[in-house]
Amino acid sequence: MKYQQEFRDPKLAHQWIEAIRETSKQPWKIMEVCGGQTHSLLKHGIDQLLAGSVELIHGPGCPVCVTPIATIDNALAIAQQDNVIFCSFGDMLRVPGSESDLLSLKAQGADIRIVYSPMDALSLAQEHPQREVVFFGVGFETTAPATALTVYQARQLNLANFSLLCAHFRVPPIIDALLDAGDCEIQGFLGAGHVCTVMGYQEYLPLAEQYRTPIVITGFEPVDLLQGIHRTVQQLETKQYSVENQYARVVKPDGNRQARELINTVFTPVDAEWRGLGKVADSGLTLVEEFRPWNAEYRFSVKPAAQRQSMVCRSGEVLKGLIKPPACGEFGVNCTPDHPLGATMVSSEGACAAYYHYRKLPHV
Amino acid sequence: MCLATPGRIVQINKSNDPMNSKGLVNFAGISREISLAYVPEAQVGDYVIVHAGLALSLLDEHEARESLSAIQQLQTK
Ligand code: SF4
Numbered sequence: 001m002k003y004q005q006e007f008r009d010p011k012l013a014h015q016w017i018e019a020i021r022e023t024s025k026q027p028w029k030i031m032e033v034c035g036g037q038t039h040s041l042l043k044h045g046i047d048q049l050l051a052g053s054v055e056l057i058h059g060p061g062c063p064v065c066v067t068p069i070a071t072i073d074n075a076l077a078i079a080q081q082d083n084v085i086f087c088s089f090g091d092m093l094r095v096p097g098s099e100s101d102l103l104s105l106k107a108q109g110a111d112i113r114i115v116y117s118p119m120d121a122l123s124l125a126q127e128h129p130q131r132e133v134v135f136f137g138v139g140f141e142t143t144a145p146a147t148a149l150t151v152y153q154a155r156q157l158n159l160a161n162f163s164l165l166c167a168h169f170r171v172p173p174i175i176d177a178l179l180d181a182g183d184c185e186i187q188g189f190l191g192a193g194h195v196c197t198v199m200g201y202q203e204y205l206p207l208a209e210q211y212r213t214p215i216v217i218t219g220f221e222p223v224d225l226l227q228g229i230h231r232t233v234q235q236l237e238t239k240q241y242s243v244e245n246q247y248a249r250v251v252k253p254d255g256n257r258q259a260r261e262l263i264n265t266v267f268t269p270v271d272a273e274w275r276g277l278g279k280v281a282d283s284g285l286t287l288v289e290e291f292r293p294w295n296a297e298y299r300f301s302v303k304p305a306a307q308r309q310s311m312v313c314r315s316g317e318v319l320k321g322l323i324k325p326p327a328c329g330e331f332g333v334n335c336t337p338d339h340p341l342g343a344t345m346v347s348s349e350g351a352c353a354a355y356y357h358y359r360k361l362p363h364v
Numbered sequence: 365m366c367l368a369t370p371g372r373i374v375q376i377n378k379s380n381d382p383m384n385s386k387g388l389v390n391f392a393g394i395s396r397e398i399s400l401a402y403v404p405e406a407q408v409g410d411y412v413i414v415h416a417g418l419a420l421s422l423l424d425e426h427e428a429r430e431s432l433s434a435i436q437q438l439q440t441k
Contacts, residue, residue: 003370003411003423006432015435036366061366089416117417119399139416142366146416149383149401156381194366197413197421220367227434249428250413250421259402259420262383 003249007221016226017049024053024233029185031178031321033171034192035062035349036220042354044222046229054229057184057321058354060174061192063139064091064347065319066274067167072097075136075165077302079110085128087121088136090114091347096340118150118164125154125162134296138167142194144285145259148266151287151294163296166286169272171195172203173283179211184321188232190225191217193247198263200255204243212241219247266291275343276316313342318351325352332356368415370423373408376400389414 032038038058041047047056060066076097079086086102093103093114106112115121118135125133137147147168154162171192178186191204196217204215214235218228228246235241245251254260263285272284287295313335314328325331325344335341337353344350348357371389379385382404389398389412399418400406412419 001411001425001428003428006428012432012435015439019435019438034366063366117399119417140366142368142415142420145402145420146399146418149399149418152383156383192366194368194413194415194420197368223432227431246431249424249431252421256402256420258404262402 004221007219007223009223013044013222013226016223016230020050020226020230020233021053023230023237025237027052027055028187028233028236029055029057030188030190030229030232031057031059031186032190032218032225033059033061033175034190034195035065035347035351036194037061037190037192037218037225038351039349039354040220040222041225042358045358046222046225050229054233057186058318058324058351059321060178060274060277060319061140061171062344062347062349062351063143063167063169064095065315065343065350066169066277067092067095067138067343068273068275069097070273071165071167072101073099074297074302075102076100076105078134078165078296078300079105079112081132081300083130083132084111085124085131085133086110086112086136087115087124087133088112089138092136092138094340094346095343096346118146122150122153122159122162125159126157129161131161132299133162134165134300135162136165136167140169140171140192140195141198141263142192144168144263144267145198145256148259148262151266151291152262154294155291160293163294163299164287165296168267168285169274170269170283170285172207173280174274174277175204175207177277177280177283178320179207179213181320186213186321188214188236189216190228190232191215191243193217193219193224193251196247196251196255198255198259200253201243201245201251202254208241208243214241215243217243217245217247217251219250274319276319315342315344315350315352318344325355326359328352366415368413368420370411370413371396371398373400373406373410373412376406376408389419
C-alpha cells in the first residue's frame with residue numbers, strides 16, 4: 001500500500017462515477033471547500049464527467065487567494081527593510097498587493113527566500129544572527145501546526161532575530177458565513193481533509209445540523225473526491241444531513257491532539273478579513289500575548305499605504321461560489337497566471353488558475 | 365496549499381523534548397528530514413502524511429483498504 005496510486009486508479013474512479021450517476025436524481029450543488037480539491041477536480045475533469053448529476057461549486061479554501069491586500073502590503077513593507085531576510089512559501093510571491101508583489105521586490109534586490117517549511121526560516125535565523133528573519137505564515141489549520149511549532153521553538157531557543165507575519169485562517173467560520181449569507185445555494189459540502197487531519201471534525205457537527213447540509217470530510221485523490229461526492233449525494237437523496245468521514249485513513253474524529261494543543265498555546269482566534277469576502281468573526285489566528293516578541297507586526301510597525309485592488313477582478317464572487325471564472329470578462333484575456341489581476345489567478349489552487357490550466361479557452 | 369503527501373518513515377531521531385523529534389521520511393525514493401513532533405507514536409516503517417515539513421497523521425492501512433473496497437459493498441447491496 002502506497003496510499004496514493006491506489007486512489008488514482010481510473011477503473012475504480014469510473015465505477016464511482018457510475019455510482020454517482022445512478023444515485024443522483026437531480027443536479028445537486030456541492031461545494032468543495034479546499035483549493036487543493038478544486039485543483040484535483042479540474043485536473044482530472046471530474047466536474048465535467050459528473051455534469052448533469054452534480055454541479056461542483058468552488059469554495060474559498062485557497063489561503064493564498066484570501067490573504068487580504070493589507071497583509072500583502074505589510075509583507076511588502078517589511079521585506080523592503082534593510083537587514084531583513086523575508087521568507088515565504090513560493091505561492092505567495094506573485095500575489096498582487098496595492099503597488100507591487102514580492103517577486104518584483106526580489107528582482108529589485110530584496111532578500112526574499114522561498115522556503116518549504118517554516119522550520120527552514122528558523123534555521124536561517126540561527127545561521128544569520130545579525131539579520132532579521134521574518135516568516136510570512138499563510139494558511140489554514142493544516143499549516144498552523146508547522147507555524148505554531150516554529151514560533152514555539154523560536155521562544156525555546158530565545159531567538160530574538162526571528163518573527164512571524166501571521167495570516168492564518170480557520171475554515172469552519174467561513175463555511176458558517178457562506179451558509180448564513182445564503183446567496184449561493186450550496187446543498188452539500190466536501191470538507192477539507194487536511195484541515196480536519198489537524199482539527200478533527202467536531203466543529204462541523206453543529207453546522208450540518210443547523211443548516212441541514214451534509215458535510216463529508218474528503219481526501220484529494222480522484223477516488224477520494226468521487227467517494228466524497230457519492231456520500232454527499234446519497235445523503236441529499238435520502239434527506240440526511242450529517243457529517244461523514246470519507247478520509248478515515250488519515251482523519252481521526254478529534255484530529256491530532258498534540259497539534260491542536262500547540263496551536264492553542266501559540267494562537268488565539270481573531271476576527272479576520274478575507275480577500276474578496278470581507279470580515280468574518282473568529283476566522284483568523286493571531287499570536288497570543290506571550291508570543292508578542294515574535295510577532296512581526298509589532299516588531300516592524302509598518303503603516304500600509306491606502307489599499308488598491310483591481311476594480312475589474314471578480315474574485316470575490318468566485319470565492320463565494322457565485323460565479324465560475326470564465327464568467328469574468330478578464331479571464332484569459334487581460335488576466336492570466338503570468339499577469340494575474342487577482343489572487344485566484346495566482347495560486348494553482350485558485351479557481352481562476354485551475355480553470356486557466358485545465359480549460360484553456362474562456363467561456364467553455 | 366493544504367497539500368500533504370504520504371511518505372514512509374525510514375529513520376527516527378528521538379529527542380529529549382518530544383517537540384524536537386525528527387525523522388527521515390521517504391517520498392517515492394526521495395528522503396527528507398521531517399518533524400515528528402505531532403506523531404509521538406510513530407515507528408520506523410509507518411506511513412505518515414506530511415505537510416510543510418511536519419508529519420500530521422499516521423496512515424491507517426485498514427481504513428485505506430475499506431475505502432478501496434467500498435465500491436464492491438455498494439454493488440452487492
Ligand atoms: S479571471 Fe482574473 S480578474 Fe477575473 S476574477 Fe479571476 S483573478 Fe479576478
